[in-house]
Amino acid sequence: MASGGDRFSAFRLFALIGLVLLGIATLGVATSSPPNQSAPSPSAEVDLICHTDNPADCYPRIFQPSDEFQIVREDQELPAGLHVRLNLSSGKKEAKINVPGEQDEALEGLPVDSSVVVVESEQAEDVGIPAGAPAYDAAGQIKKPVQDTESFYDSLKFLKKGLNLDEALESLEDISHDIYYGLMIAEEYDTVESLFCLANNPQVFEEGVEGTVLSRARVAALTIAGAVQNHPKALSEVEKHWQTLRTLKCPGSAEDLGTATFRLIAPRASDKHSSNHAAVAKARASAIRGLIKSPVIRKDFLESGGMEFLLDVLVSQTGAEWEPVQRRVALLVQDNFLDESMGAALGEWPRNDQATDHWCKNNAGVSEGCWDWELKRLVQQHRSDKGHWSVELGDQLSKARKALGTQPRARVEL
Numbered sequence: 089m090a091s092g093g094d095r096f097s098a099f100r101l102f103a104l105i106g107l108v109l110l111g112i113a114t115l116g117v118a119t120s121s122p123p124n125q126s127a128p129s130p131s132a133e134v135d136l137i138c139h140t141d142n143p144a145d146c147y148p149r150i151f152q153p154s155d156e157f158q159i160v161r162e163d164q165e166l167p168a169g170l171h172v173r174l175n176l177s178s179g180k181k182e183a184k185i186n187v188p189g190e191q192d193e194a195l196e197g198l199p200v201d202s203s204v205v206v207v208e209s210e211q212a213e214d215v216g217i218p219a220g221a222p223a224y225d226a227a228g229q230i231k232k233p234v235q236d237t238e239s240f241y242d243s244l245k246f247l248k249k250g251l252n253l254d255e256a257l258e259s260l261e262d263i264s265h266d267i268y269y270g271l272m273i274a275e276e277y278d279t280v281e282s283l284f285c286l287a288n289n290p291q292v293f294e295e296g297v298e299g300t301v302l303s304r305a306r307v308a309a310l311t312i313a314g315a316v317q318n319h320p321k322a323l324s325e326v327e328k329h330w331q332t333l334r335t336l337k338c339p340g341s342a343e344d345l346g347t348a349t350f351r352l353i354a355p356r357a358s359d360k361h362s363s364n365h366a367a368v369a370k371a372r373a374s375a376i377r378g379l380i381k382s383p384v385i386r387k388d389f390l391e392s393g394g395m396e397f398l399l400d401v402l403v404s405q406t407g408a409e410w411e412p413v414q415r416r417v418a419l420l421v422q423d424n425f426l427d428e429s430m431g432a433a434l435g436e437w438p439r440n441d442q443a444t445d446h447w448c449k450n451n452a453g454v455s456e457g458c459w460d461w462e463l464k465r466l467v468q469q470h471r472s473d474k475g476h477w478s479v480e481l482g483d484q485l486s487k488a489r490k491a492l493g494t495q496p497r498a499r500v501e502l
Contacts, residue, residue, distance in 0.1 A: 135419075137163055139265050139314060141371075157182040163318050165429070254300065257286070257307040264314030267322075273315045274322035277329050283308045284345055285338035287372060293354035295363045302368055309371035316378040327382045334388055350376060350394040352401050352417070366409040369401065370416055377420040386424065386433065395421075395437060396456040402478075403454060403462050418477040426484040438488055460485060 138146040151164045157173065160166060160181040171186040260283075263269045273279055286308035291301045316323040334346035341348055352372055353364040376394075380386040398417050405414070423430040425437040443457035451458065463482040470476040 137161070139317065141310070151183060153183055153185045155185055157184045254304065254307075257304060257311065261307050261311040261314060264311045265317075267319060270315040270319050270322045271325065273311065274319075274325035277332070280312075280326060280329050281333060281336065283312050284333055284336075284349065285341075287312060287375060288338065288341070288345060288348040288351075290341045290343070290348070292365060292368050293363060297363065297365075302365055306368045306371040309368070309375045313371070313374035313378050316381070317374075318378075323378065323382050326379065327384050330382070330385055330388075346388055347392045349379070350389050350392055351397050352376075352413075353397075353405065364405065366405075366407075366413050369410075370413040373401075373413060373416045373420055377416070377423065380420075380424050381431070383433070386436070390437060390439075393456065395459065396454055399456065399459055399462060400454045402466065415477045418481045422481060422484055426481075426488050434488070435492070438485060438492070440492070442489070460489065 134152075135149040136146040137149050147161060147164070149163075149165060151158075151160055151166050151170075153167070153170050157171075157175075159175075159178075160172075160183050166172065166183060169186055170183045172181065172183045174180075175182050260273060264273055273283075286304050289301055289305050291297050292305045312326075316326055333349075335344050337344050338348070343351070352369040376389070380389045380394075398421060401410075401417050402414050423432060425432050425434075428434055438459060439456075441457045442460055443451075443455065445461050448455070448458035448461035454462075463478055463485060466478040467476075467482045470478055473479075
C-alpha cells in the first residue's frame, strides 16, 4: 500500500486520470503496509489473503487471536467467541481471546453509574427521511487524501501516452489498493481500457515472448485486481465500462475482451509454439476473481466459457510453479460460486450440464460438464495431501450439486 509520501495538488488529478491508456510514471508515494498482527506467522497450510505478490503482505483469511488485542483486517473472518473492541484512537477493530470476567484496563478509573435505567418508549417514534436527503450508500463517502500524489496523475498521463510505461504501471499497481486511488483508476474509461489491453495481450501466449510484454500484462492485471477487490464502488465503475470493453478487440488480438479477459492459458487450438506463463496467469486470475463479483461481468464470464477456461488451468498445467495459480483459481471458484460466507452467488454454478464419467473419460480436451469427474480424479491423485486445494473445492462442489439436486446425465453428442 502506498504510504503517505509526497502527495500533490488536486488540480493535477484530472491530468493524470487521462493518462491510463498507455503508460505510468513513477509513483512518488511510498507504500506503507498495514500493521502486522502480533500472531505467529501462518503456516503454508493456512488460507491466506494476498493483495500483492509480496508474501510479507499476506495475512490469514481467518483471524488468528492471541492473548493480546490485534488489529482485524476488513476482509478477515472472525471466529466466534472472541473479545472484540473498537480502538477509538485509531478507529480500527481489534480482537483477542476472550477471558470471562476479565476487566479491560482501558476502562479502569472511569465512573460507572449503576442508577441509570433505560426505559423503552411504548411506541417507537417513526422518523421519516427528510426531503432532499441523499440516497443511502453502503460504501460510504470515500475521502480524498489530505495531500494528493502528483505522481499518481503523472502515471495516468504516461499510461495514456505510452511514456515511461513500465514505471507508470508499477506506480499504479502500488496505489491501486488504496480505496481513493482505486476508484480514480476505475472511473476513467481510457485508463481501464489500457489496463485491460495490456493485461490481455495475446502475445503472452507466444513462444519466445519478450519479458517486458509478460511483465506489463502481469502488473496491469494486478492493478485491475487491486482496484476492484473488496471495493464495490470501483467495481461498479468498471461495470459501467464493461458493455463497451466486452466487444473491444485490442491491437493484435483476434478475440474481444469479453472472451480474452477470462482466458488464463493459450487456447487448445493454438499451434505448437504457444506457451503459458504461471505468473501472468496468477495475476489474471486475481483480476477475474474481483471482476466477477459484478453480476453483469459474471454473467458474461459464464456464457463465454469461463468455467471451462478455469478447469483447463487445473487439469492441464503441471509443475510446482502452477500450484499457486491453481490454488488461486480454486479460491476464485469457491468465493464466487460455492462459498456463501465469502459472498458467493449460489445457484448460478454448477449448472445442470454434468456429463457422465464415461463421456469425460473418453473425451479429448476439457469440458465444463466434466468438472465433477476431473475434480474426483485430482482428489484421488493427491489423496495423500489432505491440504491440497482439490479436496476442499471438491467437497464444496459436491455439496452444491446435492443442494441443486442435479445428477450426472449423458452428454448428447451432436
